[in-house]
Amino acid sequence: MATVISDTPVKLRASGTVGERAHWAVGVLGWLVALAMFFPIAWMVLTSFKSETDAIATPPLLLFHPTLEGYAEVQSRANYLLFALNSVIVSVGGTALALLFAVPAAYSMAFHPTRRTRGTLLWMLSTKMLPPVGVLIPIYLLFRNLGLLDTRIGLIAIYMLMNLPIVVWMLYTFFKEVPKDILEAGRMDGANQRDEIRHLLLPLAMPGIASTGLLSLILCWNEAFWSLNLTSHAAAPLTQFIASFSSPEGLFFSKLSAASTMAIAPIMVLGWISQKQLVRGLTFGAVK
């Protein structure tokens, strides 16, 4: 009996210790992964405060005299605000338009599926597998003929089309989580289809819609291929601002890092502010 009494706490203590260790190990692993992912960004920010010769030093310098030379040079050579404004307009515009088209599409597929729904969804997603360069010339010609080259409207249209498959997929998954009974109850109370979407579905799926919108916004902000190929100066977003500081001849790491830091700062701040909603939305339905 005494043995039994004395055994139980030992077992509990042991299991508690194992649990604590596992918890601690997971915590350390989490920190390591986070640091590994954040390291390139931290290094870029650090490099942006170095002089060009310090930026290329081997071995790399951790201690150096910080300077704002890179930022001053970037500011003197390019109109950051114009590029940033274009980024905001095309990213928000592309995302809003994608959501506008995707909500009815996802609603129809989630609540009124046919036997072709699954196939349609897969087909939509398959368009993402085509390398963009494969359609560069047709799109370029189309844009030229429609007068959309170097326009914000053109880039918004491209971003909408680019993100539409992912946005529809994510919204479809979120909408599937909404109980059909609620929508049916609404219908019984006389709600038509528009009311059903507007007053019942959208409020219920708002976390999912918000996280989808945020993801689409980030994808638009970071997109480089189309923005570099379809814009020149009037509608050029921050990706082109960054590209203009890469040089085939001469030292440019500090200036490029300063330009990149300035370009990613707004979207990083937005990401930090909304990270709770983003994670909640993503774990709510899409990653199930």
Place this chain on the structure above:
Amino acid sequence: MSVKASIASIHGRVIRACLLAGVASVSLAAGANAEPVSITIATVNNGDMVTMQKLSDAFEKANPDIKLNWVVLEENTLRQRVTTDIATHAGQFDVLTIGNYEAPIWAQRGWLEKITPDAAYDTDDLLKPVRDSLSYKGAIYALPFYAESAMTYYRTDLFKKAGLTMPTAPTYEQIRQFADKITDKSNGVYGMCLRGKPGWGENMAFFTMLVTAMGGQWFGDGYHATIDTPAWHKALDWYDGILKADGPPGATSNGFNENLALFASGHCGMWIDSTVAAGLLYDKKQSTVADKVGFAPVPTGSYTGGPTWLWSWALAVPVSSTHKGAAEKFVTWATSKAYVDLVAKTNGWVSAPAGTRQSTYANPQYKAVAPFASFVLDAIDNSNPNGKTAQPRPYVGAQFVGIPEFQGIGTQVGQTIAATLTGGLSADQALKSAQSATQRTVRQAGLAH
């Protein structure tokens, strides 16, 4: 005439009068506030181009009817962007920054405007090899902004320490021996830095020059590829040998900028590359070895006097431009003697665009601040881009082959050459594979049968 018809007639006259008045007022307003013509210039982010962008206010002040918009892109992105635009006649750009590789090919396709500057521009003052490389059938299609050839850079302190003297005309064999003697890997000093990054304008620029010196070329008569030949084997043997024994680690990642950074931070004993590096290595703000840099011509091999290296960044006007007059005005301004003087006045003579005008090299003020000037001029004068190789060749170009397919071919062969450095392929495998791939491409292009 009925009352209705009279009213309709009066209405018609009133509307026509209003419309005419409207059109007239719009025309007057347009005349009073004539909008300046906007021209868009596509360029790369090189030091000289940045200077041009900064000094362009002077052009806008002198030409208030012309407004300049700049699109600055990384070299490869710019090439892709500009090629797409010009091939589709989209007309997004009025001035293009192109090289002497593109200029004759695009001129032949009718994509570029012929440029005929006035007498004040003094076309004869342009260095002949540079002018010729930007011409097609005797007409100039792009004006040179700056030009470069290749030369050998070496560390005078390391040579002195090892008791070596750089000959006035070194051979590749001598360079190999020097590299072995000055390599000190334990102190991070590598005897030789060379371009190893795969690409037609990267490792293949140097390698093509090396092959020519070893008595080889890319194609023989009828565009028969001549890669799997003794000259290429000899060149590859030298290249692999020196980089493996005396080169920095990870040489296949090193292009111009990486080697510039290595040399400028004291890690290279020698470096054979573009003459444009001279000014950068001499600049104490960018180089820790500014007072220890020596210059020599590119080494020679068994075949001398053949093509070496000539590259020029030039400004051209595409036929798709909607403001050709304004564009040509800018192009001639940015490549004129007056512009060279403006740069010298603003940033000093050492910053003057190099490799384009004889008058720059005749200027004592330039020679005083650029001790490398005579090396650069000699290198360009002897670059011989249209010259003969050891065996007859059906193409022109110094460190490249002047055919549209070369971008693809050069990059593919560059990858196999890089693979010999990493140990992925033997020299035999690499050259055999490069030979068959190149032959296939020129056959598909209809150049060879």
